[in-house]
Each structure stands twice: as C-alpha cells, then as structure tokens.
Amino acid sequence: MTSTIWLxxxxxxxxxxxxxxxxxxxxxxxxxxxxxxxxxQQLFIPQGNVILGIISIIGLITALGRIFDAxxxxxxxxxxxxxxxxxxxxxxxMKKIAIPFSIVTVLVFFSPVQGISSVNILWLLISxxxxxxxxxxxxxxxxxxxPVIGHDPKSRIAVSTxxxxxxxxxxxxxxxxxxxxxxxxxxxxxxxxxxxITFSCIALVACILMLIPxxxxxxxxLKQVKPSQKDAFTSLKSTFKNRNFxxxxxxxxLYFTALTxxxxxxxxxxxxxxxxxxxxxxxxxxxxxxxSLLWYPVVNKLVPKFGKKKMVITAFIIFAIDYSLTAISGVxxxxxxxxxxxxxxxxxISMAILGILPQAMVAxxxxxxxxxxxxxxxxxxFAARTFAxxxxxxxxxxxxxxxxxxxxxxxxxxxISAAVLCVFSSLVLLRxxxxxxxxxxxTNKTNS
Numbered sequence: 001m002t003s004t005i006w007l008x009x010x011x012x013x014x015x016x017x018x019x020x021x022x023x024x025x026x027x028x029x030x031x032x033x034x035x036x037x038x039x040x041q042q043l044f045i046p047q048g049n050v051i052l053g054i055i056s057i058i059g060l061i062t063a064l065g066r067i068f069d070a071x072x073x074x075x076x077x078x079x080x081x082x083x084x085x086x087x088x089x090x091x092x093x094m095k096k097i098a099i100p101f102s103i104v105t106v107l108v109f110f111s112p113v114q115g116i117s118s119v120n121i122l123w124l125l126i127s128x129x130x131x132x133x134x135x136x137x138x139x140x141x142x143x144x145x146x147p148v149i150g151h152d153p154k155s156r157i158a159v160s161t162x163x164x165x166x167x168x169x170x171x172x173x174x175x176x177x178x179x180x181x182x183x184x185x186x187x188x189x190x191x192x193x194x195x196x197i198t199f200s201c202i203a204l205v206a207c208i209l210m211l212i213p214x215x216x217x218x219x220x221x222l223k224q225v226k227p228s229q230k231d232a233f234t235s236l237k238s239t240f241k242n243r244n245f246x247x248x249x250x251x252x253x254l255y256f257t258a259l260t261x262x263x264x265x266x267x268x269x270x271x272x273x274x275x276x277x278x279x280x281x282x283x284x285x286x287x288x289x290x291x292s293l294l295w296y297p298v299v300n301k302l303v304p305k306f307g308k309k310k311m312v313i314t315a316f317i318i319f320a321i322d323y324s325l326t327a328i329s330g331v332x333x334x335x336x337x338x339x340x341x342x343x344x345x346x347x348x349i350s351m352a353i354l355g356i357l358p359q360a361m362v363a364x365x366x367x368x369x370x371x372x373x374x375x376x377x378x379x380x381x382f383a384a385r386t387f388a389x390x391x392x393x394x395x396x397x398x399x400x401x402x403x404x405x406x407x408x409x410x411x412x413x414x415x416i417s418a419a420v421l422c423v424f425s426s427l428v429l430l431r432x433x434x435x436x437x438x439x440x441x442x443t444n445k446t447n448s
Contacts, residue, residue, distance in 0.1 A: 005162050007216045008149055011094065013166035013173075014209030015138055018105045020174025021199055022131060023260070028267045029109060029195065030124065031058045031401060035271050039278075040191040044111040044120040048405050059401030061125050066394035069132035073140055073387045077380045080141045088219025090141035090148075095214035101134035102207035106200050136386075138210065143382035145219075147363040157360050161300060164355030168289050170209075174202060175285035178278040238373075239384045244433050245365045249385055251429040252358065253392035255316060258421035260396035262323055265404070265414050272408055273329050274336040288344035288351065295352035308357045308364075309434040315353035316426035322346040323419035327412045361434075368440045 032041040045057045076093070083089040108127045111120040149159050177198045184194035240246060270281040302311060322343055329339040366381040399417060403410035 009162040009166040011213040012163040013170035014206040016167040016170030017206035020171040056401040062397040063394040065128040070390035091219045093141040097137040098210040104130040160360040172289040247431040249388040254425035257392035257396040258418040260393045261418040291348035292351040315350035320422035327415035
C-alpha cells in the first residue's frame with residue numbers, strides 16, 4: 001500500500017504545478033507591478049479598476065473562473081460517484097484529462113494579440129474557464145480516492161502527508177519559474193517569450209506526473225463501495241446537511257480566501273514591499289518548503305495528542321500573525337531579505353499543518369456520513385469542499401486585484417485583510433465536533 005500511496009501522490013505534484021502556475025503567476029503576468037513593467041513586461045489587457053471603477057479586468061475574469069469552477073465540481077463529482085465504468089469510478093477521468101489539462105494551462109498565457117486588446121480579454125476568459133474545468137475533471141475524482149486508498153483515520157494521515165508533501169513540492173517547482181525565465185532572459189530571449197517557454201516546460205513535467213497514478217494504480221483492486229444513486233443537486237444538498245461538514249467548510253472558505261489573497265500577492269510583496277528581486281520569491285518559497293518539511297514529522301506526532309481540530313486552529317492563528325507581519329514588512333526592523341526569511345519561517349509551521357490535516361478531516365467526515373447513511377458520496381464531499389472554498393477564492397481575487405491597483409498601500413491592506421480572515425476562520429472551526437466523528441468511525445471499525 002505504501003507504493004500505491006506514493007504513486008498516487010505524484011499525481012498531486014503534477015496538478016499542483018499547474019495550479020501553481022495560475023495561482024502564482026496569472027495576476028503577476030496580466031496585471032504586473034511597475035517593477036515588472038520596467039523590466040520589460042508587456043501589457044495584454046486594460047489595467048486598473050476599469051469595471052464600475054472598483055474591479056479590474058483580471059480580477060473579474062479570475063473570479064468568474066473560480067465561480068464556474070465551483071459549480072462544475074458537484075457535477076463532475078456526481079458523474080464520478082455514479083460511474084459504473086469497469087475500470088473504476090475515478091481513474092478513467094484522470095487518465096483522459098491529464099494532457100488537455102496541461103495544454104490549456106499553457107494556453108492561458110498565450111494571448112493572441114501583442115498589446116492591449118479585447119481579443120486578449122476574451123482569450124483569457126475562455127482559456128481560464130477551460131483550465132478550471134480540466135482541473136475539476138482531474139482533481140475531484142483524484143481527491144475522492146483519498147478515503148479509498150486511506151481506509152481508516154491512521155492511513156488517511158499517511159495519505160494526506162504524502163499528497164501534502166508532493167503538493168508543496170509541486171507548488172515550489174511552479175514558484176521556481178522566475179529562476180528559469182531569468183536564465184532565458186539573460187541569454188537574450190525576450191521576457192514574455194521566456195516566461196511562456198518556462199510555463200510550457202513546467203506543464204510538460206506536470207503532465208507526466210499526473211499520468212503516473214492514472215496508468216499505475218488499478219482502481220479495481222482498491223476498496224469497493226456502493227456508488228451513489230442521487231442526482232448532483234440532491235447529493236450536494238445531502239452532503240451539506242452534515243453539521244460538522246458545514247462548520248469545516250465555512251471555516252475553509254474564510255481560510256482559502258485569506259490564503260489566495262496572500263499567495264497571489266506574494267510576488268508583489270517580495271518585489272514591492274521588501275524591494276527584492278523576482279528570483280528572490282523563488283528562493284524564499286523554496287526555503288519555506290524546506291522548513292515546512294521539517295515540521296511534517298512533528299505534526300504527525302502531535303496529531304494523536306492534540307487532535308486535528310486544535311492543530312488546524314493553531315495554524316490559522318499563526319498565519320494571521322504572519323500575514324500581519326507581511327503588512328508591515330520593509331517599514332521597520334531589519335533588512336528586506338530578513339523580513340522575507342522571518343515571514344516564510346513562520347508560515348512554514350502553518351503550511352505543514354494545513355498541508356496534512358484538512359484533507360484527512362474531510363475524509364473522516366465522509367466516512368462518518370457513509371456509516372450513518374449507508375451510501376458512499378466521497379466524491380461529493382470533496383467536491384462540496386472545493387465548491388465552497390473556490391467561492392472564497394473568487395472573492396479573494398476581487399479583493400486582491402482591487403487592492404493591487406492602489407500600489408504599495410494596497411498590497412499592505414491585502415495582507416491585513418488576509419490576517420483578519422484567518423482569525424475568523426479559527427473561530428468558525430470551534431463548532432467542528434471532532435470527537436463524535438472519530439467515535440463513529442472507530443466504532444464501525446471495531447464492529448467490522
């Protein structure tokens with residue numbers, strides 16, 4: 001089973017690389033800072049808040065993409081949950097979509113007109129919607145395999161740890177993009193073309209990684225469960241009737257809104273607030289990844305003692321402190337790079353906790369619900385979670401891109417808003433009854 005877990009986790013690394021390209025570099029590419037424009041970044045769409053004077057083009061498009069993505073999640077989850085494909089309910093989806101997913105990710109950055117044009121706006125909207133649809137078709141069935149490969153709370157922690165590790169490595173690889181395009185630019189390649197070459201190379205590697213679990217894991221040999229017979233709306237409605245799941249999801253919405261604001265803003269924080277180079281964002285993210293990995297064994301040891309809920313709440317509070325420090329970075333204290341090191345060092349603790357535990361918590365709730373209802377809806381539980389937090393991400397894109405038009409003060413306000421959201425997220429999660437969930441799961445295991 002260990003080999004299966006790691007083969008499975010490689011798929012997570014692949015789609016994390018593609019998601020990282022969009023979440024880390026989309027706004028940076030299409031709504032660049034003044035520093036990037038000075039460095040030669042070309043403009044492809046109108047800049048500033050041009051919609052009702054409060055919303056930017058990139059903010060609206062990315063928000064619409066996330067909303068579209070959120071509504072396709074339950075649909076794909078239901079198709080997967082109800083699938084009677086002899087090769088499995090999840091793997092066939094992953095196998096068919098991996099290549100198109102990689103291609104459309106790259107196409108997002110290939111605006112057809114050189115310069116600001118309404119054609120580029122339409123291209124960005126269509127290609128981004130295609131990206132989110134492909135991501136849903138791959139990731140929703142992929143996530144639904146977590147409670148199947150991890151068949152009890154302990155093994156789910158092992159699965160969650162593995163996919164968290166590969167997720168953060170994949171995201172780090174996406175964050176290495178400035179290093180690659182910097183080398184290409186230094187060799188004489190034009191900036192935008194160098195960025196596109198970089199994104200294409202990363203997407204190719206991601207595609208190979210996503211195909212590995214699709215072709216090496218035999219889903220028929222995994223635990224078989226009774227498929228759901230409900231339509232998408234009914235299944236989604238039943239899923240949200242679970243009180244503990246609602247508490248978890250509402251908290252998740254706030255957290256992912258905060259995380260998206262921070263993740264999207266990180267390149268701007270590094271270059272504009274701290275006065276560092278583009279490549280320094282890669283250095284700092286790799287440092288955060290390395291430090292986060294050091295915390296993984298600690299997190300796994302502390303979970304049995306404190307429980308997932310308390311540790312996740314702790315991670316939210318740590319993030320709130322870290323985002324607050326980001327807001328004042330470069331204003332007081334030590335040097336710019338010192339600010340970066342301090343911020344990523346603190347963030348690494350929360351990254352480790354939130355990288356491992358939330359997915360395991362969803363799997364716990366899904367198992368408890370399956371025991372009580374007698375029907376398996378694993379896919380819908382993970383889709384319902386992504387449905388909710390993607391709505392939060394849509395809001396985050398509007399918030400950040402709106403703040404970003406204000407320049408440096410806007411970047412600081414964005415970081416402060418992320419800190420406030422993390423505090424509220426921790427308060428909401430207090431309602432999550434972890435003890436009752438684990439009691440049902442352990443009772444069922446004993447009886448079986």
